[in-house]
Amino acid sequence: xxxxxxxxxxxxxxAGSTVAALLARAGRRVVLFEREKFPRFHIGExxxxxxxxxxxxxxxxxxxxxxxxxKKYGGEIMGACSDSGTxxxxxxxxxxxxxxxxxxxxxxxxxxxxxxAAESGAEVNEQTAVEAVVFSNDGVNLSVRSNGSxxxxxxxxxxxxxxxxxxxxxxxKIKKTYAHLQKLSIFAHYDGVWRPEGIDGTLxxxxxxxxxxxxxxxxxxxxxxxxxxxxxxxxRKSKLSAEEEKxxxxxxxxxxxxxxANTDTTTKEKKKGFxxxxxxxxxxxx
Ligand SMILES: Cc1cc2nc3c(=O)[nH]c(=O)nc-3n(C[C@H](O)[C@H](O)[C@H](O)COP(=O)(O)OP(=O)(O)OC[C@H]3O[C@@H](n4cnc5c(N)ncnc54)[C@H](O)[C@@H]3O)c2cc1C
Numbered sequence: 393x394x395x396x397x398x399x400x401x402x403x404x405x406x407a408g409s410t411v412a413a414l415l416a417r418a419g420r421r422v423v424l425f426e427r428e429k430f431p432r433f434h435i436g437e438x439x440x441x442x443x444x445x446x447x448x449x450x451x452x453x454x455x456x457x458x459x460x461x462x463k464k465y466g467g468e469i470m471g472a473c474s475d476s477g478t479x480x481x482x483x484x485x486x487x488x489x490x491x492x493x494x495x496x497x498x499x500x501x502x503x504x505x506x507x508x509a510a511e512s513g514a515e516v517n518e519q520t521a522v523e524a525v526v527f528s529n530d531g532v533n534l535s536v537r538s539n540g541s542x543x544x545x546x547x548x549x550x551x552x553x554x555x556x557x558x559x560x561x562x563x564x565k566i567k568k569t570y571a572h573l574q575k576l577s578i579f580a581h582y583d584g585v586w587r588p589e590g591i592d593g594t595l596x597x598x599x600x601x602x603x604x605x606x607x608x609x610x611x612x613x614x615x616x617x618x619x620x621x622x623x624x625x626x627x628r629k630s631k632l633s634a635e636e637e638k639x640x641x642x643x644x645x646x647x648x649x650x651x652x653a654n655t656d657t658t659t660k661e662k663k664k665g666f667x668x669x670x671x672x673x674x675x676x677x678x
Contacts, residue, residue, distance in 0.1 A: 397423045400534055400547035401514075402522045404430065408553030409505035413450055416513035423545065424514050425536050427521035430506050431499035435579060437617050438464065438596040438609045439493045441482045450512075455504050456494060462610060463492040465591040472601035479595060495594065497611050522559060525550065576627050579619030581611065 399415050401408045404426030412424045447453055470477025483491035494501075510516040520538040527533075527550075534545040552560040561567035587593040587610055597608040604622035611617050 395546065396531065397421050397515075397545070397547040399423075399549045399551060400532065400545055401425070401551045401553055402525075402559050403553035403555060403557070404428075404506045404509070404516065404518065405434065405502055405553060405555050406505055407555070408551070409502070409509040410446060410450065411551050411553060412509035412514035412516070413505075413512040416509065422514040423547065424506075424509060424516050425520045425522050425534075425545075426506065426516070426518045429519050430503040432502070434498035434502055435577070435619075437496055437498055437611060438607070439496060441485065441488070441490045441493045444490045444493060450508065452504070452508060455508065456496075456501075459500055459504055460612065461497075461501065462495040462594055462612060464495045464594050464596065464610075465492050466594075467596045467598065468592075469598045469600065472599055472606075477597065477599075479592065481591075492594075495596070495609055495611055497615075522554075525559065525563060574624045575621055576624040577619050577621045578627075579607075579617060582616050582618055583614045585616035585618070587616070 398420040399411075399422050401412050401422065401424040404412075404424055408424055408426070412422050416422045447456070465483070466479060466481035468477040468479045481491070482488055482493065506516060506518075517536070517538065520536050522534055523537050523542060524535040525532060531546060531548045532550045534547070534550070535542050536545055550560075552558070558567050585608065594610055596610075599606040599608070603626060604620055606620045607618070609617040
């Protein structure tokens, strides 16, 4: 067998795993590199109906149900000063083809997808980081690093699914920063947050305030993800917690790089848990 892969993929998140599974099922020789060991924490827990067709095509619904992912039937949007919001249900969508999507604990969800890619025939390498990418006329050469040593990989095509890391975006300096989207989010998981009975208890709730918005995402029967998104500058000025230091560090880092690539900064409230004063038992662990 030739040592050249048809496709090399950087990143084993949902994008990388999906493309790996589909290409492997189509008979391509696929290799995927993921720098972390799964399961690992990730944010991005409330899925939309648009993803359902891909899950059907991949044959994933049964695995999702065995993993215990909650069916999500819609959402609710409310103002911070309101007692109730406006609910909507996916079944009522224009030409709706599904009445539900899923709420997922990403560490579990991403692992199901990555294992599925391997079962579909992709060669999956965890704890292996792509360090260098060099294109040639008829393919691409990678240098990948695991267990402290590097090795070369050759493929005809490359898929960059490295998420916010944007390996190729950084390499070619094409990643853009939007001045009006310098956002930050603070989030944590809680047990015991009140929710309504029935399908209304599966809705993602978005609460809109003047200069920020909150999410409440039911992840399991017990656990809820709660987060807030606001301007980094607003949070910095509030002098709320040790998180400020983290933002300053990230701002400094992006200055050093002379390419503040991220349009938002995702942090996890670990110390004070100000939501903890509003909700039940706080769980930092996902
Ligand atoms: C605060 C916040 C809330 C969000 N909420 C939602 C939500 O409710 N619903 C939703 O659908 N989306 C949400 N998102 C978006 C969601 O997180 C992303 O769309 C999703 O994770 C993108 O998947 P991906 O596979 O492209 O990238 P990722 O999931 O980020 O996966 C990229 C993978 O690449 C790996 N990687 C990076 N660099 C390298 C390298 N050099 N070598 C090897 N591996 C590498 C990383 O370790 C990572 O595992 C949210 C995002 C944020 C920031």
